[in-house]
Amino acid sequence: xxxxxxxxxxxFELQRQTIKQSQEALEQxxxxxxxxxxxxxxxxxxxxxxxxxxxxxxxxAVLDALDTVEANIPGSEDATAEMRETVDEQFDQLLDNHxxxxxxxxxxxxxxxxxxxxxxxxxxxxxxxxxxMLIDAHEGLxxxxxxxxxxxxxxxxxxxxxxxxxxxxxxx
Numbered sequence: 001x002x003x004x005x006x007x008x009x010x011x012f013e014l015q016r017q018t019i020k021q022s023q024e025a026l027e028q029x030x031x032x033x034x035x036x037x038x039x040x041x042x043x044x045x046x047x048x049x050x051x052x053x054x055x056x057x058x059x060x061a062v063l064d065a066l067d068t069v070e071a072n073i074p075g076s077e078d079a080t081a082e083m084r085e086t087v088d089e090q091f092d093q094l095l096d097n098h099x100x101x102x103x104x105x106x107x108x109x110x111x112x113x114x115x116x117x118x119x120x121x122x123x124x125x126x127x128x129x130x131x132x133m134l135i136d137a138h139e140g141l142x143x144x145x146x147x148x149x150x151x152x153x154x155x156x157x158x159x160x161x162x163x164x165x166x167x168x169x170x171x172x
Contacts, residue, residue, distance in 0.1 A: 008149055012142035016135060023131055030120050037113040041106065048102040055098065059091040 063084060070080040 008145050009142065012138065012145070016138060019131065019134065019138075023127065026127075027124065030124065034113075034117055034120065037109075037116060041109045041113055044102060044106050044109065048098075052095065052098060055091065055095060059087065062087050062091075 066080045066084050066087070070076050
């Protein structure tokens with residue numbers, strides 16, 4: 001008797017492995033996205049520090065220019081002092097706005113990343129449940145297919161036996 005169930009079993013096992021590997025690939029892709037989101041949020045602090053330093057350098061350049069004007073132009077002390085005060089006020093306001101903007105951006109990105117992670121977690125839980133049901137149904141289909149193949153094999157064996165009996169009777 002020929003065993004027709006081995007290829008059927010192997011095919012079903014290959015299909016289940018493909019489903020599981022696809023699920024793992026999806027989960028790895030999602031994990032990459034979550035890591036990327038965390039890296040973006042983490043990188044904001046460095047970006048904020050770098051931009052703050054650029055603003056401070058610009059402030060110092062303007063104040064140095066005012067020092068140069070004051071040193072080289074007699075009688076400009078009052079005007080440069082007033083300009084220095086205005087520059088300081090404007091740069092302080094710029095730095096305050098800059099800090100507030102980054103705090104808001106960081107909070108929004110953290111909230112977005114957290115919402116994304118919660119949504120993904122729910123999605124993955126649902127996907128796991130659905131895939132578990134799919135695998136169970138798939139295994140049930142495999143059992144039915146194997147049983148059908150075995151019954152068909154039995155019937156073919158019986159038919160072949162009957163054909164051989166008939167041939168022997170015809171030959172006698």
